[in-house]
Amino acid sequence: MSEVQQTLVLIKPDAVRRGLVGEILRRYEAKGLTVEAMELRRVDASFADRHYAEHVGKAWYPELRDFITSGPLVALVLAGERAVEAVRTLNGATDGVAAAPGSIRGDLCASKQANVVHASDSPESAEREVRLWFPGV
Ligand code: CDP
Ligand code: MG
Numbered sequence: 001m002s003e004v005q006q007t008l009v010l011i012k013p014d015a016v017r018r019g020l021v022g023e024i025l026r027r028y029e030a031k032g033l034t035v036e037a038m039e040l041r042r043v044d045a046s047f048a049d050r051h052y053a054e055h056v057g058k059a060w061y062p063e064l065r066d067f068i069t070s071g072p073l074v075a076l077v078l079a080g081e082r083a084v085e086a087v088r089t090l091n092g093a094t095d096g097v098a099a100a101p102g103s104i105r106g107d108l109c110a111s112k113q114a115n116v117v118h119a120s121d122s123p124e125s126a127e128r129e130v131r132l133w134f135p136g137v
Contacts (some may be wrong), residue, residue: 008129010118
């Protein structure tokens, strides 16, 4: 049975600064995922706190907030068969150093924080994050 889902993806400020938007989008499209919304945005600290609600309070969160608000990012809604899992697999492990070669993080970064992409980690997170970033989609 097919299970088409939406998921929320961020191409983070480090990737935008490094000119990697096209390279990253190419990988999602090559996988067969469809772009349903896309916007270049800058977010402020309070929006970052809402997006990363589960991490507010962690020792490393203040630095993550500074990073995610440090410049424009590209927010996307992608759709496709089991899109949440498909995008998490393409992205690779959180720590770019440990991420598998062939994954976006494994190929494009070597940092635990500046790891080029975000993606929703479950269908429930996807629903919440898509609603937060793109209320109309
Ligand atoms: O993004 P992902 O779901 O793979 O990882 P997370 O554990 O939900 O953490 C969210 C983001 O926080 C990561 O993508 C990193 O940018 C950052 N992070 C960090 O700066 N230091 C850590 N020790 C863990 C995560
Ligand atoms: Mg996460």
